[in-house]
Amino acid sequence: MKSNDSHRPLSTDETISQRFCEKASSYSQKVAVDLDEQSLTYSELLVYTQQLAVVLIDTHGVKEGDIVCQCVERSLSMVIGIMAIEMVGAVYCPLSPQDPLHRLHTLVEQTNSRLVLVHTFTRETFDGHHATLDIDQVLNMNSGVSDSDWDCLSHIAVNYESIAYILFTSGSTGTPKAAQFRHRNFIEWTRSFVEMGIFNDSDTVVQSARCSFDIHLEEILGPLIVGGTVVLLNPKGVMDLAYFIDVLVHKQITYFICVPSFLTALCIYLDTRVGDRCLDGVRSLCCGGEPFPTKLIQRLNKHLSSTMESRGRCRVWNNYGPAETTIACIIHRIDMSCEDSRTAIGTVIPGYRCMIVDEFSQPVTVGEVGELLVGGVGVFAGYLGRKDLTDKALVDIDGQLFYRTGDLVRLERDDLLYYVGRKDHQIKLRGQRLEPGEIERCVLEASSLITSCVVVKWGDDHLVAYVQSDDINEKELRKHCESHLPSYMVPSLFIVLKQLPLNAN
Structure with missing residues (x-):
């Protein structure tokens, strides 16, 4: 910790x-x-x-x-x-x-x-x-x-x-x-x-x-x-x-x-x-x-x-x-004289504490990857009217509330934290956290002819929506999304397929 x-x-x-x-x-x-x-x-x-x-x-x-x-x-x-x-x-x-x-x-x-x-x-x-x-x-x-x-x-x-x-x-x-x-x-x-x-x-x-x-x-x-x-x-x-x-x-x-x-x-x-x-x-x-x-x-x-x-x-x-x-x-x-290939996210600011835990909620050792939990003065009061989501997001450890970030990090021997990735499907785009599920639901509601949708991040700045449908076009999909989602959540590209690829299962 x-x-x-x-x-x-x-x-x-x-x-x-x-x-x-x-x-x-x-x-x-x-x-x-x-x-x-x-x-x-x-x-x-x-x-x-x-x-x-x-x-x-x-x-x-x-x-x-x-x-x-x-x-x-x-x-x-x-x-x-x-x-x-x-x-x-x-x-x-x-x-x-x-x-x-x-x-x-x-x-x-x-x-x-x-x-x-x-x-x-x-x-x-x-x-x-x-x-x-x-x-x-x-x-x-x-x-x-x-x-x-x-x-x-x-x-x-x-x-x-x-x-x-x-x-x-x-x-x-x-x-x-x-x-x-x-x-x-x-x-x-x-x-x-x-x-x-x-x-x-x-x-x-x-x-x-x-x-x-x-x-x-x-x-x-x-x-x-x-x-x-x-x-x-x-x-x-x-x-x-x-x-x-x-x-x-x-x-x-x-x-x-x-x-x-x-x-x-x-x-x-x-x-x-x-x-x-x-x-x-x-x-x-x-x-x-x-x-x-x-x-x-x-x-x-x-x-x-x-x-x-x-x-x-x-x-x-x-x-x-x-x-x-x-x-x-x-x-x-940031040390502006150092051009290291990685930039640390750093250390906790005054009033905060953090833990890095494995999939069994046990602390990991230095150099190991785990989920970041954050506690301290800034932990929020919960989601309005959603106790179920609040209970999933917050965990009590020794009488102090910690927020489960879902971010995977590593504490290295320089005593700095480094970001590794996500443990779920959440993505970050131009500084905004996005849940692909929210965009996918919006796309599915555009037409009863859409049977499936998958949204993925492409490069650093774009979202791509793969849509399974026999009769829908990109113009219709874009118009619907633009009328229901903020601009940063509207996919840059819609790819309509009659059948999304399936794996062996």
Whole structure:
């Protein structure tokens, strides 16, 4: 068993909202959130958050523990919405505006959410199907917060053990699973990253991840509860590398996180811009969700100032962590002078512990491959309404809960963990965990003429669906999948066969 102070006392019994309010008091005139030509200081963000929170309580009857969904493009309103949901003691559930309508409605129904927060660009998405509240309309009312309203907000009955947010992960049965996280999960995880010096109150963090990824919480809530600044990209900003580079330079970004494939694309683009030193101001650069390729070290070295690394100003980290363990639980600082053929996932961060076990749940020795179990401050609270799945995912060992990751790893003599593969059929694609079963079920529901389907990963970035049918074409299949699945789960290629190959059995 590897442990990193997993029995440390909790740093606080506060909630995310309480932490934010403290920082709003300490850093009142500091810019909290920025988007292109728009920005809000901590005091301004607090006022708008309180204004929306009062409407949630007084007009819509939102109370502690209610699940409130939010379907909002990347904007100042998105941040205000998240903070208001937390302020009233409700549970934040992000919905990606890029997802198909069918999926969005399914997810809302699965949560039994009483309300969906929308804004100008998404207000028609749930028209007539679910109760909605337009954040932009509320903020344009310019209504103040009375003393009685403030007193109500000050006595919200939630604590650090209360559920703060839920995130959907892919389900092997075809139905997404809603993972629940407590306030203490996120606050203690943030504490660990701050203790390691990965980010702090001086950092300016770029927010680029879609809200369907847990990373968006690191990019938004992380800085706001430590006193940093969040810089939002416009909704299509991550696809525009020239715009992204301009943000890095002119907003003086010091911290960002991305998948290795995006960082590779960024380096290739920078190769065409001789003399462009957009990464020189970055203090911490985190990668996760995919294996970190050795060639990326070579590419990245060309764009990192040689003097910065020697002074310890720019550090590159390889992050590992299933969503159920809160953002990242294992991390490795990459030696940019070493071009080893393998990159370790690293060691557990403070507050966590891990075990590597064999098929009989017995610990393995150094050098042996086994399944990784993760325990500690970030282990989630279970799947919403799915005790059966929760019981399979969590195991009690000596009075402490561990999450069964399903990942196969090896602890080597350098005391570092190395990723080997999966013990099941789950796959990782562009940083997102996918269950092929969820995609296969969607394909099978496209037509009664489909009798079988198998989805496999092809290369690093593509999915291929092999479909058994006498009368179906790729166009029909793609249209159906695009209307039911998020874009990253739609197969790149559909191969229709009259008969799938069978083995001797």
